[in-house]
Amino acid sequence: MKNIVMLALGAFTALAPAPVLASAASAASVQVTVDSHLRPGETLKAGQTRRSPNGQYLLAMQADGNLAFYNSAKKGLWSTGTSGNRGATAVMQYDGNLVVVSAGRKALWSTGTATAPGASLTVQNDGNLVLYSKDGDPLWERRANFARLTSNRMLEPGEYIRSAKRQYILLMQNDGNLVMQHKNTALWSSKTAGNAGAFAVMQNDGNFCVHTRDEKPLWCTKTSSNPGAFLQIQDDGNAVVYSAAGKPLWSSNT
Structure with missing residues (x-):
């Protein structure tokens, strides 16, 4: 095999388990916010959202601890798979990492982008969630x-x-x-x-x-x-x- 390296276990941040999407009823229980960006230092608490400019896509921090993405038909498109953690929040950290943390401040999921200070998350009109660097380069996306x-x-x-x-x-x-x-x-x-x-x-x-x-x-x-x-x-x-x-x-x- 070509150029295979032995990996140190702590070298990478593992992604969350397969997405667990909540029901449409859970999505409907949030307070919709018009803003489409989550900027450095901003937090999404249970019931808070970000929405695409065209109003067709919604990112919601649910009461069950899952950060989930829905279309206008309330169909689940993506999630962090962190349900079962009531009180969890989503934090756009200053170091560029988007993290879902439990009520006890334990990291449950992240984008693994902690080396990009100033990065922010955007809910786009095309149905994508993209985390961009401060220079506009894409660092992470839901797809x-x-x-x-x-x-x-x-x-x-x-x-x-x-x-x-x-x-x-x-x-x-x-x-x-x-x-x-x-x-x-x-x-x-x-x-x-x-x-x-x-x-x-x-x-x-x-x-x-x-x-x-x-x-x-x-x-x-x-x-x-x-x-x-x-x-x-x-x-x-x-x-x-x-x-x-x-x-x-x-x-x-x-």
């Missing part, structure tokens, strides 16, 4: 996972993982093919095209797989029996499944 995919995290059609330096993406295409790209050039794929609606998932047994929308496996890394394993998109263009201890288990050899 992408950055560098790492942890246990039980999924890539739905159109979603992707991007390397830390933004040069490579692993894209779950709408046609069912999982593709590693560099500047729109395909470097590797799972060869699962022709399966519209397929998705990729980093399973909690350590296997990274592409499934049909009916959850039939189409392709896997064959790395099961490794609970806690994760997928890393490296800055050298290589996709690697590492064990919880940082041992390489599979690579795209790109």
Whole structure:
């Protein structure tokens, strides 16, 4: 395998578990705010929101502790998966990290962008949530996972993982093919095209797989029996499944 490195466990911030979206009734119980930005130092408490300028998308800090994103039909599009933590708040920290913290000030979820002081979150008219640096560069967005995919995290059609330096993406295409790209050039794929609606998932047994929308496996890394394993998109263009201890288990050899 090419350019595989042993990873220190504390080197990256893991993302939250797969999203847990609340009901439409929960979304309706919040107080809608017209502002579309969450700026450095600002906090969203339970019941507080940010809304896109066109009024079609709503980011809500729910009473159950989940930070969730809805469209105008009150359909859940994304969440931090932090329900079950009443009293939690979302904080746009001065260091650039967006964090959901419990009532006891324990970090429950974050964007992992703590090295970008002055960054802010924007609820956009196109249905995306984007965290921009103070210079306007995108640092995080709801449709992408950055560098790492942890246990039980999924890539739905159109979603992707991007390397830390933004040069490579692993894209779950709408046609069912999982593709590693560099500047729109395909470097590797799972060869699962022709399966519209397929998705990729980093399973909690350590296997990274592409499934049909009916959850039939189409392709896997064959790395099961490794609970806690994760997928890393490296800055050298290589996709690697590492064990919880940082041992390489599979690579795209790109």
